[in-house]
Amino acid sequence: MAVEAPVADSDIVTSVEGAVGVVRINRPKVLNALSYSVMQSIVESFEKFDRDPEIRAILLTGDERAFAAGADIKELEDATVVEMAMSQQMERWDRIRRISTPIVAAVSGFALGGGCELAMCCDLIIASETAVFGQPEIDIGVMPGAGGTQRLTRAVGKAMAMDMVLTGRRIDAREALAHGLVSRVVPMELYYDEAMKVCKAIAAKAPMAARMAKEGVSRALDMSLETALSYERRLFYLLFGTEDQKEGMAAFREKRKPEYKGK
Numbered sequence: 001m002a003v004e005a006p007v008a009d010s011d012i013v014t015s016v017e018g019a020v021g022v023v024r025i026n027r028p029k030v031l032n033a034l035s036y037s038v039m040q041s042i043v044e045s046f047e048k049f050d051r052d053p054e055i056r057a058i059l060l061t062g063d064e065r066a067f068a069a070g071a072d073i074k075e076l077e078d079a080t081v082v083e084m085a086m087s088q089q090m091e092r093w094d095r096i097r098r099i100s101t102p103i104v105a106a107v108s109g110f111a112l113g114g115g116c117e118l119a120m121c122c123d124l125i126i127a128s129e130t131a132v133f134g135q136p137e138i139d140i141g142v143m144p145g146a147g148g149t150q151r152l153t154r155a156v157g158k159a160m161a162m163d164m165v166l167t168g169r170r171i172d173a174r175e176a177l178a179h180g181l182v183s184r185v186v187p188m189e190l191y192y193d194e195a196m197k198v199c200k201a202i203a204a205k206a207p208m209a210a211r212m213a214k215e216g217v218s219r220a221l222d223m224s225l226e227t228a229l230s231y232e233r234r235l236f237y238l239l240f241g242t243e244d245q246k247e248g249m250a251a252f253r254e255k256r257k258p259e260y261k262g263k
C-alpha cells in the first residue's frame with residue numbers, strides 16, 4: 001500500500017494512502033474556518049487527485065473539534081454586494097461539483113455554515129458522535145450562500161431545512177443520521193478510520209463504475225424521473241465498454257476476487 005508523507009500547504013494538509021487521496025483542513029485556531037485561500041487549496045487538491053488515475057476516492061476531513069465552522073467571517077465582514085457578486089469565490093464551489101472521483105467527508109465537531117455546505121458537497125458523510133451540523137448564517141445577518149438552502153433541503157426535507165436555516169438550530173450526529181444528512185455515525189475515536197474504510201471500499205471497485213454510479217446518484221434530484229432513468233441507462237450501457245465490467249462478471253462466474261485495472 002502506498003503511503004505518501006503528508007504535504008502541508010499553509011492551511012490544508014494532503015496525503016495519499018493506497019488509492020485514497022486525503023485532504024485535511026488545517027486552521028485549528030479558527031475552527032477550520034473556510035477562508036478564500038483554504039477553499040482554493042481544497043479545490044485544487046481535489047482537482048489534482050481527480051486527474052490522478054491512481055486515486056480512486058478522496059477523503060476530506062478537519063480535526064476532532066471542527067470539520068469547519070463556516071466561511072471565514074472576518075473576510076466577509078466588510079464585503080460589498082458588488083465585491084461578492086463579481087468575485088470568483090463561489091465558482092470554487094461549482095468546481096467541487098465537477099469532481100468525478102467519489103468524495104467522503106469525515107466529520108467531527110462543528111460543521112456549520114460553509115462547513116455544513118462543504119460536507120454536503122461531498123458524496124457521503126461519515127460523522128463522529130460529536131458532530132454538530134447547522135446553518136447559523138441567519139444569526140450573523142445573512143443566509144447560506146454556498147448551497148445550504150438547496151442541498152440541505154434536498155437532504156433533510158423542507159421542514160427540518162426551514163427550522164435550521166430560519167432559526168439557526170443545530171442538529172447532532174444522531175439527528176443528522178435520522179434525517180438522512182449523514183450515512184454513518186461512529187464513536188469519535190473511529191470516525192476517521194471509518195471514513196477511510198469507506199474510501200478504501202470504494203477504491204476497490206471498478207473506477208469507471210464508481211464514477212458513473214456517483215454521477216447517477218448526484219443527478220437524481222436534478223431531473224424528472226423519466227429523464228433521470230434514461231440518463232442512468234446510458235451510464236449503465238457505457239460500462240459495458242470497459243474491461244472492468246468483463247473482469248467483474250468473469251470473476252463472479254469463476255468465484256474469485258476481481259482484479260480491476262481502471263480500463
Ligand code: CAA
Nearest residue numbers: 029030031033069070071072073074113114136144145146
Ligand atoms: N470565521 C472566522 N473565525 C471563526 C469562525 C468563522 N466562521 N468560527 C470560529 N472562529 C474563530 C473564533 O473567532 C475564535 O477566534 P479567537 O480565538 O481569535 O476569538 C476561534 O475560532 C474559536 O472560536 P470560539 O471562541 O467562538 O469557540 P466556541 O467553542 O466558543 O464556539 C462556535 C464555537 C459555536 C463554532 C463559534 O465559533 C461560532 O459560532 N462560529 C461561527 C459559526 C458561523 O456563524 N458560521 C457561518 C459562517 S458564514 C458562512 O458560512 C456563509 C456561507 O454560507 C458560505
